[in-house]
Amino acid sequence: MSITHTKMIQGERVKLPTKYGHFELIPFQEKINGVEHIVLIKGDLTSVSAPLVRIHSSCATGDIFGSLRCDCGAQLAQAMKTIEAEGCGVIVYLQQEGRGIGLMNKMEAYKLQEEGLDTIEANIKLGFAADERDYGIAVEILKALGVNSLKLMTNNPDKILGLEHYGIQVEDRVPVIIPSNIFNKQYLETKEHDMGHLLREDQSVNMCSHDH
Ligand SMILES: Nc1nc2c(ncn2[C@@H]2O[C@H](COP(=O)(O)OP(=O)(O)OP(=O)(O)O)[C@@H](O)[C@H]2O)c(=O)[nH]1
Numbered sequence: 001m002s003i004t005h006t007k008m009i010q011g012e013r014v015k016l017p018t019k020y021g022h023f024e025l026i027p028f029q030e031k032i033n034g035v036e037h038i039v040l041i042k043g044d045l046t047s048v049s050a051p052l053v054r055i056h057s058s059c060a061t062g063d064i065f066g067s068l069r070c071d072c073g074a075q076l077a078q079a080m081k082t083i084e085a086e087g088c089g090v091i092v093y094l095q096q097e098g099r100g101i102g103l104m105n106k107m108e109a110y111k112l113q114e115e116g117l118d119t120i121e122a123n124i125k126l127g128f129a130a131d132e133r134d135y136g137i138a139v140e141i142l143k144a145l146g147v148n149s150l151k152l153m154t155n156n157p158d159k160i161l162g163l164e165h166y167g168i169q170v171e172d173r174v175p176v177i178i179p180s181n182i183f184n185k186q187y188l189e190t191k192e193h194d195m196g197h198l199l200r201e202d203q204s205v206n207m208c209s210h211d212h
């Protein structure tokens with residue numbers, strides 16, 4: 001039976017055994033536009049004060065087809081394995097293809113990268129910001145699950161700020177670092193040098209020192 005929230009409809013909770021572990025899946029649908037997001041849950045979230053959470057933006061190329069142009073597919077697998085090992089946690093899989101610009105535009109951006117632009121320049125040339133994502137809906141979903149405080153699995157400091165902006169307390173950051181390959185080396189370098197992603201194991205963000 002579905003549950004109606006202010007901005008979303010929460011669907012049926014079902015078992016989802018996977019090759020990385022046993023999870024439960026809950027679909028969510030935004031009322032305003034019908035966009036659907038997927039939540040995977042492991043364990044009893046209320047049993048810990050700050051559960052492990054991965055907010056994952058959809059990447060059809062990487063997550064479904066195993067594309068080597070980015071690190072998304074491997075990050076998703078690593079997050080699922082880590083949550084399985086921990087015995088408790090959540091993956092919020094957001095329908096936010098191409099950092100929020102959609103698949104058609106992301107492929108335009110890929111084409112521009114094949115012509116020499118980097119991932120940021122390509123977005124800008126298409127008239128978008130480098131990152132068009134907003135985490136309001138992710139926070140609505142987390143609150144519906146009773147999660148207000150968490151340990152975030154990410155390399156992206158903007159994602160931490162994006163959640164904190166909507167009142168989620170990010171207690172800690174857990175890196176999700178995937179070794180680069182020849183196809184994504186330059187892309188990851190741009191993320192590290194120009195988008196501020198923390199791609200070295202020893203880097204840390206001071207959770208209390210963000211400016212809001
Ligand atoms: N516009 C655009 N989007 C891309 C490109 N490559 C991957 N993406 C999208 O980027 C999103 C993933 O963002 P990332 O910057 O890789 O990672 P992140 O989610 O911000 O940070 P992490 O939590 O550390 O993974 C997904 O929605 C992908 O579809 C690209 O070249 N251009």
Ligand SMILES: [Zn+2]
Pocket residue numbers: 059061062063070071072073
């Ligand atoms: Zn990707």
